[in-house]
Amino acid sequence: MCTVNFSASTTHALRATAWLAAHPGEDAVLGRDLARKLKIPPDYLSKVLATLARNGVLRAVRGAKGGYRLARAPERIKLAEVVTPFEGKRARTGCLLHPDRPCRDSGACSAHASWGGVSQAYRDFLDRTTVADIRDHP
């Protein structure tokens, strides 16, 4: 798959939640408005937003005066919650050479520790950063 960056769906999800956190207000935000602001294909973003709503990150309201808003205060939404629904099957946090197997410390190669450090830094980032932390991104 890849280096340390995210799929298009995951990036859309991060940008949408960051934008909602940066623009608080009493009204819900329309999916198509969000798509226009973020320059994301509206029909594709709608799928992403629906997934976030199903997973409790957003609250979706249908009908007139409807739209999306964050389910909680942005300080209380970890990036892990935003990312996980889209990284599901790929999230194999296993060994470097055997992503399907759990990592065992015993009998490891000499790169085991340094690779584990990279992997751990990534998980810590998702677990300690909240949507409020990415709110002010340009």
Next chain:
Amino acid sequence: MCTVNFSASTTHALRATAWLAAHPGEDAVLGRDLARKLKIPPDYLSKVLATLARNGVLRAVRGAKGGYRLARAPERIKLAEVVTPFEGKRARTGCLLHPDRPCRDSGACSAHASWGGVSQAYRDFLDRTTVADIRDHP
């Protein structure tokens, strides 16, 4: 795309080079033997090995007594050389929310530094670890 792990092609490449480093010898190793040892589809692995040969990581010899061997001593082959040919287009080491843009420190969000740390740890790993370091992986 993904969490901190690699595509199937990249993982195959890492495992193949690690195996070659772990089994030094005067003879070249046949592609189909490598595939059998590593339990990788032979026809797919052959494409991966050809790419590694094109990029100077392996030396390929055709015909009788042919096969593959490492182009240099495993201590002198960085993992970055093995990984880069397969991560080419994905290797966008940009911002968290804008992978296409270079990361600017000015005007960054509060998560900028911690994300940059994760990204840097990943690049350092690929640049400082060699094939010799993953040779003894089970």
Next chain:
DNA sequence: GTGATACTGGATATGTATATCCAGAATAGA
């Protein structure tokens, strides 16, 4: 209730990664 609105979900299209098959080219050995 009625109608307008906006999210939801299914069907479909495209691109890329993964995987397979096979003919062709290059090499070693006789």
Next chain:
DNA sequence: TCTATTCTGGATATACATATCCAGTATCAC
């Protein structure tokens, strides 16, 4: 040179991520 052998490259197939379209359903305002 001839032949067996092995890598190389093109064509093709499958799965999944990305992207689009549209009918259905839930909600608000009147």
